[in-house]
Amino acid sequence: MNPFSAERVGDGRVFYGLCTFWTDDWSVMGSSSGIPVCPKCGSVGFETTLTKWMVGVRQHEMGTTGAVAPSERRDPHPGYVQMIVWGKGRCFPNWEIAQQAYASFLEREKAFA
Numbered sequence: 675m676n677p678f679s680a681e682r683v684g685d686g687r688v689f690y691g692l693c694t695f696w697t698d699d700w701s702v703m704g705s706s707s708g709i710p711v712c713p714k715c716g717s718v719g720f721e722t723t724l725t726k727w728m729v730g731v732r733q734h735e736m737g738t739t740g741a742v743a744p745s746e747r748r749d750p751h752p753g754y755v756q757m758i759v760w761g762k763g764r765c766f767p768n769w770e771i772a773q774q775a776y777a778s779f780l781e782r783e784k785a786f787a
């Protein structure tokens with residue numbers, strides 16, 4: 675199921691870590707002295723709601739993050755939503771490595787298309 679589908683939006687908590695890990699499934703989270711952490715590398719992160727997370731992801735793709743009005747679109751990031759969907763539950767040391775892994779994934783998809 676698409677994690678951004680309408681029926682999942684509204685009440686779920688989302689964890690997003692400094693290592694690019696994110697999830698709305700808290701049953702997979704690690705814990706360090708009661709603080710939720712990435713279950714793969716143990717890095718700390720942040721909590722938001724699925725609604726806010728989804729809005730932010732879509733705004734980043736459209737390039738409207740922080741924009742007052744949709745007409746103020748700038749610096750779009752085509753494919754960002756799909757990359758984030760792909761990256762759910764994955765942990766990377768940094769954003770650049772996550773982007774490289776996603777680019778490799780897309781190349782492999784093309785090879786088998």
Ligand SMILES: [Zn+2]
Pocket residue numbers: 691693694695712713714715716717765766
């Ligand atoms: Zn991690």
